[in-house]
Amino acid sequence: MQLEEIHIDQKKKAIALEQLRQAVKEKEISYSPSVASVVLGQMKYLSLSALGGQLICLLLIFGACAYLEGSKAQMMTWLGTGSVFASILGVFLMLELCRSSSYHMLELEQSCYLNIKQLWCVKMLIFGSLDLLLLTVLIGGISKNVSCGLFAVALYLLVPFVISNGLQLLVFTMFRRGKREYLQMCAAVLVSLLSLAPLDMPELYTFACLGFWGMALLFGTVLLIAEIVWLYRSLCSGGDLRLMDLC
Secondary structure (H helix, E strand, O other), X not given: XXXXXXXXXXXXXXXXXXXXXXXXXXXXOOOOOOHHHHHHHHHOOOOHHHHHHHHHHHHHHHHHHHHHHHOOOOHHHHHHHHHHHHHHOOHHHHHHHHHHHHOOOHHHHHXXXXXXXXXXXXXXXXXXXXXXXXXXXXXXXXXXXXXXXXHHHHHHHHHHHHHHHHHHHHHHHHOOOOOHHHHHHHHHHHHHHHHHHHHHOHHHHOHHHHHHHHHHHHHHHHHHHHHHHHHHHHHHHOOOHHHHHHO
């Protein structure tokens, strides 16, 4: 018995294979979201109290600038007020990071699509951007009401901002859960008070002392970057996840 020969239309076969190849090309094998979509997607998971604190700070900055401008405040009063605001801006990021370890969520976050180091990088990016936005508003509001200029005001306020963030991050990584939140607030208050000390020495806010402020900013920036790198490497290794959850 001879089987019936099946005739294949080579033209239709070629068309079908080409359609299959095109379908494979169009199929999204892996999904790589953009940084913007990741940031926007994570916004809804952030603590409302931390975001609300940022908004309250912005309103307080506007209120303080309006009051000082209306009362014809002196330069040292402007710089003292700005230094206090700059010192407390980083509190909200630290409180957001504490949320993960305070509720033993590190292992769960590590198993998500974005692991713990990626999530914390996104949080740092969001709150860091908001902090810099508020700091820019603060610097702009102060610089137009004092005689020392925009660059000097930015330098004077960046020093307490960077040192306060570095000290708070150090507290976050060194102390146990339950104590950190209070110690971080104490660190911010301490830097705020210390930033008021130079106000008794107006000569520190002169052109001749800009080098001192620049060195202080450099020291604080190096310290902050070193702490962030250490924290990131700890998260990458995974060895310190359990320790951070218990701390």
